[in-house]
Amino acid sequence: MTDATVLQPSAMLRRAGLRVTQPRLAVLDALARHPHAATDVLIAAARETRSVSHQAVYDVLHTLSDLGLVRRIQPAGSVARYELRVGDNHHHVVCRSCGDVVDIDCATGSAPCLDPSELDVHAPGFVLHEAEVTYWGLCATCAGSAEPQPDLTAPSRTASSRTTEKRKNRV
Ligand SMILES: [Zn+2]
Numbered sequence: 320m321t322d323a324t325v326l327q328p329s330a331m332l333r334r335a336g337l338r339v340t341q342p343r344l345a346v347l348d349a350l351a352r353h354p355h356a357a358t359d360v361l362i363a364a365a366r367e368t369r370s371v372s373h374q375a376v377y378d379v380l381h382t383l384s385d386l387g388l389v390r391r392i393q394p395a396g397s398v399a400r401y402e403l404r405v406g407d408n409h410h411h412v413v414c415r416s417c418g419d420v421v422d423i424d425c426a427t428g429s430a431p432c433l434d435p436s437e438l439d440v441h442a443p444g445f446v447l448h449e450a451e452v453t454y455w456g457l458c459a460t461c462a463g464s465a466e467p468q469p470d471l472t473a474p475s476r477t478a479s480s481r482t483t484e485k486r487k488n489r490v
């Protein structure tokens with residue numbers, strides 16, 4: 320984790336050279352309470368504490384993501400989600416059924432944490448920055464559910480043979 324996650328929101332904004340505004344404070348507060356939340360959840364959460372417009376929340380998320388104060392992730396099949404935990408190259412486990420997202424520390428701690436095989440053969444001269452890893456599977460709640468899940472795209476599997484798939488994309 321970086322210092323940014325332990326700084327007060329107003330200090331975080333000032334350090335990034337941004338003015339401290341009510342919409343920015345509202346969004347940072349919402350993100351602290353709802354890591355990996357989608358925009359609509361963050362709008363509702365921000366409006367619980369301050370009077371901010373939908374558009375202001377969109378604008379703030381855009382600005383903070385661009386400046387690297389907020390990380391934007393978008394697992395396949397999901398809307399964009401946002402979090403305050405930035406700069407540590409952590410990864411995510413995503414439940415295929417309910418879409419729940421949980422942080423997983425990077426195994427090596429720094430990017431890129433995976434060495435692609437024969438990078439020089441497949442992409443000569445390519446300068447690698449990071450590996451974005453998403454582990455797909457079922458959360459404990461969904462894995463224990465007797466009902467088949469409607470949007471489960473993987474082949475059917477039992478709890479005992481359930482494995483977590485690993486998907487990696489070069490960025
Ligand atoms: Zn689930």
Ligand SMILES: [Zn+2]
Binds near residue numbers: 402404410411421422
């Ligand atoms: Zn995360």
